[in-house]
Amino acid sequence: MMKTMPRFTFSLLFIFFFHCSTIVAQAPAPALSPGPAAPPDIYKILTKAGQFTVLIRLLRSTQVGNQINSQLSDSKSELTFFAPTDNAFSSLKTGTLNSLSDQQKVMLVQFHLIPSFISLTNFQTLSNPVQTQASNTYEFPLNITTSGNQVNMTTGLVNTSISGTVYSDNQLAIYQVEKVLQPLGIFAPRAPAPAPAPAAPKEKKKSAASKSPVASVDASGAVGVKRNGIVSIGFSLLLATIFL
Incomplete structure (x- = not known):
């Protein structure tokens, strides 16, 4: 009896440790907490959506795209962007973009940008003229109205409407439009220059009769x-x- 006791004890210990190790091996690994989500990148969004080649090129050349991404890096910043398609730019008069100065191109892109997030159901709450990042003065008026589910906008020169949602995440909303929003301050016809004043009549020479x-x-x-x-x-x- 005394000789079998250690073997029995050893067997019990072996079973105990084997059971404990099995429980530890089967325990689930602790879940890793997700890191902060990366801010949206307007270049990647438009590239993935397609049909915005001209707009992407304009965003890069004016650096407005970089400014948008910089603003979106702050989680408290909100933006709404109206994105004209390639067809919208192709419908412009030939040479329109090339005729603009660098500053006018910047203002044109910023005119498509509203410094707040607006969902499709909240456009009806806006007051006209709507403030854009270009300006809300009489030279850059943007009026937005709704009719049922349709969102219409006018600049005084162009009338168009939202044709679809490209992206929305409660911080950034990008809506597709089929026309380039042309502000009055850049595209309004200029009044012709006044005609030059007529030249003063020359003094007449004395007639020959005065010398007779x-x-x-x-x-x-x-x-x-x-x-x-x-x-x-x-x-x-x-x-x-x-x-x-």
């Missing part, structure tokens, strides 16, 4: 002739008339 001899009559009826500034008086003629 001028007959003059004095109080006595005598006639004299003024030639080259010298006046001869017909006094002798007067005396001859008296004595005749």
